[in-house]
Amino acid sequence: xxxxxxxxxxxxxxxxxxxxxxxxxxxxxxxxxxxxxxxxxxxxxxxxxxxxxxxxxxxxxxxxxxxxxxxxxxxxxxxxxxxxxxxxxxxxxxxxxxxxxxxxxxxxxxxxxxxxxxxxxxxxxxxxxxxxxxxxxxxxxxxxxxxxxxxxxxxxxxxxxxxxxxxxxxxxxxxxxxxxxxxxxxxxxxxxxxxxx
Amino acid sequence: xxxxxxxxxxxxxxxxxxxxxxxxxxxxxxxxxxxxxxxxxxxxxxxxxxxxxxxxxxxxxxxxxxxxxxxxxxxxxxxxxxxxxxxxxxxxxxxxxxxxxxxxxxxxxxxxxxxxxxxxxxxxxxxxxxxxxxxxxxxxxxxxxxxxxxxxxxxxxxxxxxxxxxxxxxxxxxxxxxxxxxxxxxxxxxxxxxxxx
DNA sequence: TCTCTGTTTAAACAATCGTTTAAAACATCT
DNA sequence: AGATGTTTTAAACGATTGTTTAAACAGAGA
Numbered sequence: 001x002x003x004x005x006x007x008x009x010x011x012x013x014x015x016x017x018x019x020x021x022x023x024x025x026x027x028x029x030x031x032x033x034x035x036x037x038x039x040x041x042x043x044x045x046x047x048x049x050x051x052x053x054x055x056x057x058x059x060x061x062x063x064x065x066x067x068x069x070x071x072x073x074x075x076x077x078x079x080x081x082x083x084x085x086x087x088x089x090x091x092x093x094x095x096x097x098x099x100x101x102x103x104x105x106x107x108x109x110x111x112x113x114x115x116x117x118x119x120x121x122x123x124x125x126x127x128x129x130x131x132x133x134x135x136x137x138x139x140x141x142x143x144x145x146x147x148x149x150x151x152x153x154x155x156x157x158x159x160x161x162x163x164x165x166x167x168x169x170x171x172x173x174x175x176x177x178x179x180x181x182x183x184x185x186x187x188x189x190x191x192x193x194x195x196x197x
Numbered sequence: 198x199x200x201x202x203x204x205x206x207x208x209x210x211x212x213x214x215x216x217x218x219x220x221x222x223x224x225x226x227x228x229x230x231x232x233x234x235x236x237x238x239x240x241x242x243x244x245x246x247x248x249x250x251x252x253x254x255x256x257x258x259x260x261x262x263x264x265x266x267x268x269x270x271x272x273x274x275x276x277x278x279x280x281x282x283x284x285x286x287x288x289x290x291x292x293x294x295x296x297x298x299x300x301x302x303x304x305x306x307x308x309x310x311x312x313x314x315x316x317x318x319x320x321x322x323x324x325x326x327x328x329x330x331x332x333x334x335x336x337x338x339x340x341x342x343x344x345x346x347x348x349x350x351x352x353x354x355x356x357x358x359x360x361x362x363x364x365x366x367x368x369x370x371x372x373x374x375x376x377x378x379x380x381x382x383x384x385x386x387x388x389x390x391x392x393x394x
Numbered sequence: 395t396c397t398c399t400g401t402t403t404a405a406a407c408a409a410t411c412g413t414t415t416a417a418a419a420c421a422t423c424t
Numbered sequence: 425a426g427a428t429g430t431t432t433t434a435a436a437c438g439a440t441t442g443t444t445t446a447a448a449c450a451g452a453g454a
Contacts, residue, residue, distance in 0.1 A: 009432090025306055028224035031412060041433055046413055048431095101305060107362045108301045109222055114362065122365070129366055147358075147369045148380035154363070155356040156349045165304045165311065166351070168319070169326055172344045183345035191384040206402090228442060238403055243443055245401095 010048050012038040014062050017055055022098035025105055026056060026113065057116050063099055064120045065092060074127060078135030079196060082153075083185055085128045089157045090181050104158060125154065132192065142193035153188055160184060207245050209235040211259050214252055219295035222302055223253060223310065254313045260296055261317045262289060271324060275332030276393060279350075280382055282325045286354045287378050301355060322351065329389065339390035350385055357381060 016037035020029040031052055035042045049055040068088055076084070093100045103121070106114045129150050135141035143149045161180075175183075213234035217226040228249055232239045246252040265285055273281070290297045300318070303311045326347050332338035340346045358377075372380075 025222060025224055027222055052412065104305045105302070107359060108298060108305065110361060125366060145369060145372065145380050147367050148377065149384055151357045151363065152353045152381065152384045155353045159352040159356045160348045162304060164307060166348065169322060170344050172342060175342065180345065183342050184349065187346055187349045187388040190387045190390060193387060249442065
């Protein structure tokens with residue numbers, strides 16, 4: 001069996017798991033549902049991944065864009081750093097809303113599985129936080145509580161335009177991603193009392 | 198049996214359900230767990246509430262602070278309205294973090310149960326949105342996309358200081374609720390380009 | 395004291411959960 | 425073709441799910 005075909009069923013299972021975990025949650029999704037969606041036998045999850053819990057971990061090894069962060073320069077100017085994070089998170093949320101939904105769920109429930117997520121996303125949050133702090137030191141940002149503004153920024157980044165929940169209230173047509181980034185950046189930089197531009 | 202004792206076990210079940218739904222999610226919580234926590238027999242959930250699904254609905258009838266919204270004047274000045282929502286939501290999040298956790302979960306998963314939540318919270322979001330819109334008309338707020346800023350504000354309000362997830366990054370001691378409201382209000386009003394004060 | 399009504403209990407219900415098993419099917423070699 | 429090692433399958437495993445059942449219980453009115 002070729003390498004492509006070997007991983008084929010594994011990838012189909014991972015994609016099905018991602019879709020269903022996002023829609024129904026981890027506990028709310030059964031292995032049988034996943035395998036039906038993937039067109040696979042129920043035993044294959046245990047055989048290939050070693051159980052439902054490990055399947056979850058494999059999701060992030062497969063789909064989380066780790067390389068994006070590696071190219072980032074931590075000594076970037078704070079304003080540029082913040083802009084970069086807003087852009088990258090928004091792009092990620094657009095490109096893989098299912099994975100975002102899973103991350104949101106795990107954060108809120110604070111499950112044991114959160115550890116897998118932490119490993120991937122905490123480095124970026126750490127950078128963002130450092131840039132926000134350094135910006136204040138340099139006088140380009142201004143605020144009282146670092147914790148508070150950091151929470152506000154992450155709240156916006158993670159839970160902006162969430163699912164279809166707000167559809168009933170929305171009136172404007174769905175904007176392009178560039179307009180979205182621009183609007184969020186403006187809101188956040190204003191919140192940070194950004195002096196510039 | 199007296200009225201107080203009659204509802205005693207029902208209330209204990211509701212409290213146990215709220216606690217466990219918040220910690221483990223709806224699907225992740227079993228009726229047996231709830232009844233063990235409440236010191237009740239497993240059959241009582243079906244007997245008193247008519248099943249797990251209805252128990253969820255009863256949660257909001259019991260614990261959601263509906264009266265708070267009724268006293269609000271929709272024709273309030275936009276700036277005062279926004280400030281009021283920030284204060285009330287933050288107070289609610291402090292007073293009943295478990296119910297907030299449940300609401301967050303249902304929003305993200307977009308479950309059928311979301312309807313029960315909508316009934317209670319949408320009126321307030323509608324008011325907030327109207328105030329933000331009216332503020333722009335009056336020239337006291339300034340922004341490009343109403344949808345975008347509205348999503349940003351709700352993102353902050355609903356997911357600010359979420360659980361213990363961010364604990365590893367926090368450095369400051371937990372602030373009082375008044376300082377918290379002040380910081381969030383400042384961030385949001387800046388984001389709305391508030392011209393005043 | 396006896397009956398009636400509503401509440402609580404232990405036990406059991408069918409259904410489904412995640413996982414395992416043993417055999418079948420497959421692919422890859424000499 | 426035949427042997428070998430891996431992958432997939434159908435079936436079954438024990439455990440647990442939400443719900444129901446019938447009996448036991450408690451309190452009020454006669």
